Amino acid sequence: xxxxxxxxxxxxxxxxxxxxxxxxxxxxxxxxNRAVYGKCNNPHGHGHNYVVEVTLGGPVNAExxxxxxxxxxxxxxxxxxxxxxxxxxxxxxxxxxEAVPTTENFTREIHRIFQGFRGAKVVRVxxxxxxxxxxxxxxxxxxx
Amino acid sequence: MILLTRKAEFSSAHYYWNEAWTKAENExxxxRCANKKGHGHNYTLEVTVxxxxxxxxxxxxxxxxxxxxxxxxxxxxxxxxHLNLEVPEFxxxxGMVPTTENIAIAIWRRLEGxxxxxxxxxxxxxxxxxxxxxxxxEL
Numbered sequence: 616x617x618x619x620x621x622x623x624x625x626x627x628x629x630x631x632x633x634x635x636x637x638x639x640x641x642x643x644x645x646x647x648n649r650a651v652y653g654k655c656n657n658p659h660g661h662g663h664n665y666v667v668e669v670t671l672g673g674p675v676n677a678e679x680x681x682x683x684x685x686x687x688x689x690x691x692x693x694x695x696x697x698x699x700x701x702x703x704x705x706x707x708x709x710x711x712x713e714a715v716p717t718t719e720n721f722t723r724e725i726h727r728i729f730q731g732f733r734g735a736k737v738v739r740v741x742x743x744x745x746x747x748x749x750x751x752x753x754x755x756x757x758x759x
Numbered sequence: 760m761i762l763l764t765r766k767a768e769f770s771s772a773h774y775y776w777n778e779a780w781t782k783a784e785n786e787x788x789x790x791r792c793a794n795k796k797g798h799g800h801n802y803t804l805e806v807t808v809x810x811x812x813x814x815x816x817x818x819x820x821x822x823x824x825x826x827x828x829x830x831x832x833x834x835x836x837x838x839x840x841h842l843n844l845e846v847p848e849f850x851x852x853x854g855m856v857p858t859t860e861n862i863a864i865a866i867w868r869r870l871e872g873x874x875x876x877x878x879x880x881x882x883x884x885x886x887x888x889x890x891x892x893x894x895x896x897e898l
Contacts, residue, residue, distance in 0.1 A: 623897040624860040629889035670893075675864065678777055679788060680856030685890070686790060757881060757895035 620674035625738065625756065626682040627670040630692050632701040635662035636716040639706075660704060665718075666743040667696065667725055671735035672756055683734035691732045696725065718744040722752040762880055763819045764807040767829045769838035772799040773857040776843070797841060803885040804833060804866060810877030820877045832869045859886045863894035871896070 637660040638652040648656045655661070669692070673682045699708075705716035714720045722742045729737035739753030774797045775789035785793040792798070806829060810819040842849045842857040848865045849857040855865070863884040870879055885891040 622864055622894070624863060625893040625895075626860060627891050627893070675858075675860045677854065678779070680775070680858035680861040682860055682892070684788075757893065757897070 621677045622675055623672065624675050624682055625670050625672045626685075626688075626735070627668055628685070628688060628692070630667045630669070630696060631664060632667065632697055633662060633664050634700050634703050634705050635660045636705040636711075637661070638715055638717060640715050641713075660706065663744050665700075665721075668739075668741040668743070669725070669729055669737060670739040670741070670753070670756075671729075671732070672738040673735040683732075687734050688732065691729075691734070695728050695731065699728075718742050718748065718750045719752075722750045726752050760809050761812055761819050762807050762809050763822075763825075763877070764805050765822065765825045765829060767804045767806070767826075767834050768801060769804065769834050770799060770801050771837050771840055771842050771846075772797040773842040773849070774798065775856050775858065777856060778851060778854070797843070800886050802837075802862070804829070805881075805883040805885075806866075806870065806879070807881040807883070808874055808877035809880040813876070820874060825874065828870065828873050832873060833866055836869075859884050859890065859892040860894070863892045867894050867896055 636655075637657065638655040639648050639658075640651070643651060669688075671683055671688070675682055705711050705721065710724050711720070714724075722740050725742070726737060726740040729740065737753070738756045739751060741749055741751040743749045774795055775792040776785050776795065777788075780788070806825070808820055808825070812819055836846060840846060842862070843851070846857075847853075848868075849855050849861070855861050863882045866884065867879065867882045870882070879896065882894045883891055
């Protein structure tokens, strides 16, 4: 299949995963942890239904009309995002042994994971921790 | 500069097919979307324009006018239509597969230069709540 490139567009896909976490930093005392993280410092943890929105940018392939193959993207997300994080305790995972699993750090980690996707370049990851909180990490793209 | 976004909805049928390929190749690349009987979606269109606020009206653009432009240029052409069979930019021979990306590009081309007083900034098309494409006019 020849690959001829068309105009540049951005495709965004939303994935849902449920995970628990506890916000706690070894750099703080018990009292400081309670002061900084409040109820998120509960030793037993708590959880969220996260919505992870991944945006990929690139030229639209003139043969397929696509920035990337959606089936390949979903398979990548299933193997590298959902199987790794869904119904897990984030604090038990290697990447959050030292880094606190705030949604800021979670967003950067997922951005790092999607850099391994070969179909198109990840330009932004946006996570809704709840309907009221969302976090974005990535580069400026588009115009303006 | 202010960004202003107007939404519109349309429901359309489509299928994915590249005429240069065999049936087997189309089915391998496009999967279930290659079914030539078609299938459909409720699309949501978000058009964002950028401009300065008019000191008298307080508007960037007249929303009523923008709504009418979206209705005339897009919704009346796409809504309750088969994109491959009834919309010229996706017709056989154009080589334009009606993917979400290409729909966003086609809508940009329909709207470009038609909105007075503001610049087209972004066309976003949701095929469904969890899948959308953005086009900023980049070539």
